[in-house]
Amino acid sequence: MSLVTAKNKEKKRDQWGSKIGFVLAAAGSAVGLGNLWKFPYSVGNNGGGAFVMIYMIFLILIGLPLMLAAITLGRKTQLSAVGAYGSIKKKWSFVGGLGVICGFFILAFYSTVGGWVIYYCLKAFTGGLAIKDPEVLGGIFGGFISSPVSSIMYQGIFLILTLLIVIRGISSGIEKASKIMMPALFVMIMLIAIRSVTLPGASEGIAFFLLPDFSKINMDVIMNALGQVFFSLSIGMGVMVTYGSYLDKDANLLGPAASIPVLDTMVAILAGFATLPAVFAIGFKASSGPGLMFVTLPAVFASMPFGKLFCILFFVLVLFAALTSSISMLEVCVSYFVDEKGVNRTKAAVMIIMVMYIVGIPACLSMGPWQDLHILGNLNFFDFYDKLTSNILLTSGGLLLSIFVGWVWGADHAIEEIEKMGVKFTLAPLWKFLIKYIVPPAVFIILINSFKSVIEAMF
Ligand code: PHE
Numbered sequence: 001m002s003l004v005t006a007k008n009k010e011k012k013r014d015q016w017g018s019k020i021g022f023v024l025a026a027a028g029s030a031v032g033l034g035n036l037w038k039f040p041y042s043v044g045n046n047g048g049g050a051f052v053m054i055y056m057i058f059l060i061l062i063g064l065p066l067m068l069a070a071i072t073l074g075r076k077t078q079l080s081a082v083g084a085y086g087s088i089k090k091k092w093s094f095v096g097g098l099g100v101i102c103g104f105f106i107l108a109f110y111s112t113v114g115g116w117v118i119y120y121c122l123k124a125f126t127g128g129l130a131i132k133d134p135e136v137l138g139g140i141f142g143g144f145i146s147s148p149v150s151s152i153m154y155q156g157i158f159l160i161l162t163l164l165i166v167i168r169g170i171s172s173g174i175e176k177a178s179k180i181m182m183p184a185l186f187v188m189i190m191l192i193a194i195r196s197v198t199l200p201g202a203s204e205g206i207a208f209f210l211l212p213d214f215s216k217i218n219m220d221v222i223m224n225a226l227g228q229v230f231f232s233l234s235i236g237m238g239v240m241v242t243y244g245s246y247l248d249k250d251a252n253l254l255g256p257a258a259s260i261p262v263l264d265t266m267v268a269i270l271a272g273f274a275t276l277p278a279v280f281a282i283g284f285k286a287s288s289g290p291g292l293m294f295v296t297l298p299a300v301f302a303s304m305p306f307g308k309l310f311c312i313l314f315f316v317l318v319l320f321a322a323l324t325s326s327i328s329m330l331e332v333c334v335s336y337f338v339d340e341k342g343v344n345r346t347k348a349a350v351m352i353i354m355v356m357y358i359v360g361i362p363a364c365l366s367m368g369p370w371q372d373l374h375i376l377g378n379l380n381f382f383d384f385y386d387k388l389t390s391n392i393l394l395t396s397g398g399l400l401l402s403i404f405v406g407w408v409w410g411a412d413h414a415i416e417e418i419e420k421m422g423v424k425f426t427l428a429p430l431w432k433f434l435i436k437y438i439v440p441p442a443v444f445i446i447l448i449n450s451f452k453s454v455i456e457a458m459f
Contacts, residue, residue, distance in 0.1 A: 031182065239332055
């Protein structure tokens with residue numbers, strides 16, 4: 001450990017300016033397109049309330065314990081993902097490396113959707129979304145995503161914005177941005193949810209969202225629910241390890257480890273309430289996939305007083321939420337090159353963004369001209385990146401994190417770290433039990449099924 005400390009002193013590692021800054025930035029990473037865009041349409045695609053129920057079970061039994069494990073590992077080692085694993089057990093640094101790779105693939109398709117959000121911000125400003133008819137709104141969305149030049153251009157703008165924030169470093173860039181954006185987003189999504197559930201005809205959507213239909217549960221739904229937990233919490237690719245590493249030794253870890261998932265889930269549920277009742281009220285299909293938010297929400301705004309203003313505000317905030325997440329993905333990759341390879345921060349960030357853009361363009365094209373270019377089974381690039389990251393890479397990262405903290409580093413050592421500075425961790429025995437005996441086998445079984453479905457898709 002003394003070696004690690006010495007290494008840090010030498011480099012004067014950046015740290016969070018305040019504890020609330022860390023919580024907001026970590027919550028900023030968690031809350032993003034995963035909650036606002038992906039959660040509602042995944043609920044729609046995976047049978048409604050049944051998916052929500054399984055999501056909640058996984059969140060409590062798997063997501064929460066892993067969140068604490070990740071932050072603790074980061075704080076203990078004061079190193080980003082690769083170094084954090086490696087400094088405890090050399091051979092395990094590959095888990096951090098897996099996270100870096102995962103970051104590339106997530107940001108590749110995340111930036112596609114980020115680009116859509118930028119386009120929608122501009123469109124909202126010019127009043128081009130003040131339309132009630134879902135068919136017209138569907139046409140606008142379809143027209144935009146299928147035009148390759150503009151969607152690739154907006155994707156590039158999204159990546160450049162991400163780059164600009166990350167270059168400014170931890171406390172001045174990421175933290176400052178999150179402090180303003182997160183609370184504003186929360187208020188906004190609450191208002192939209194209230195409007196959506198009070199629309200005439202909303203009750204069918206509310207029932208679809210809340211009442212589980214057990215006959216809808218199958219292995220795919222289970223796999224997707226777990227993938228969504230990892231994706232939404234930003235767990236399994238080293239984000240929380242890296243963010244935790246910028247925490248100072250006297251910070252209490254229990255508060256953030258509980259409040260981040262709670263906040264994240266509240267936003268996802270609110271996004272569900274904002275979107276799904278409206279889907280039914282305007283006669284749209286819940287299973288219409290990635291376009292769900294972009295088609296239904298403008299219709300909700302069109303039925304609200306000051307709808308145009310709300311529409312602008314909303315898409316600007318979604319953009320902020322997406323950026324506080326995308327910067328965390330980029331940060332994992334950048335901090336690897338900065339901490340482990342001694343590369344200059346700006347240089348590393350520019351280089352990585354360029355590669356991400358190249359990896360991302362096929363995902364963007366998959367929504368247009370390359371829609372039917374299937375690279376695995378019936379998955380195009382966009383779907384493939386999504387499944388590869390949520391169902392395979394993040395899930396593997398989560399499994400390895402639980403084995404590492406529970407067994408390799410040892411749950412007792414982790415508890416010791418959590419209880420530093422006089423913190424009392426009353427639920428320590430429960431956490432230890434979950435991280436050692438529940439999380440690894442549960443995630444393992446689901447992961448095996450994900451691999452099985454990949455293999456089946458290949459042949
Ligand atoms: N959690 C983010 C969201 O919900 C996405 C994300 C995944 C960010 C993995 C970082 C790492 O949008």
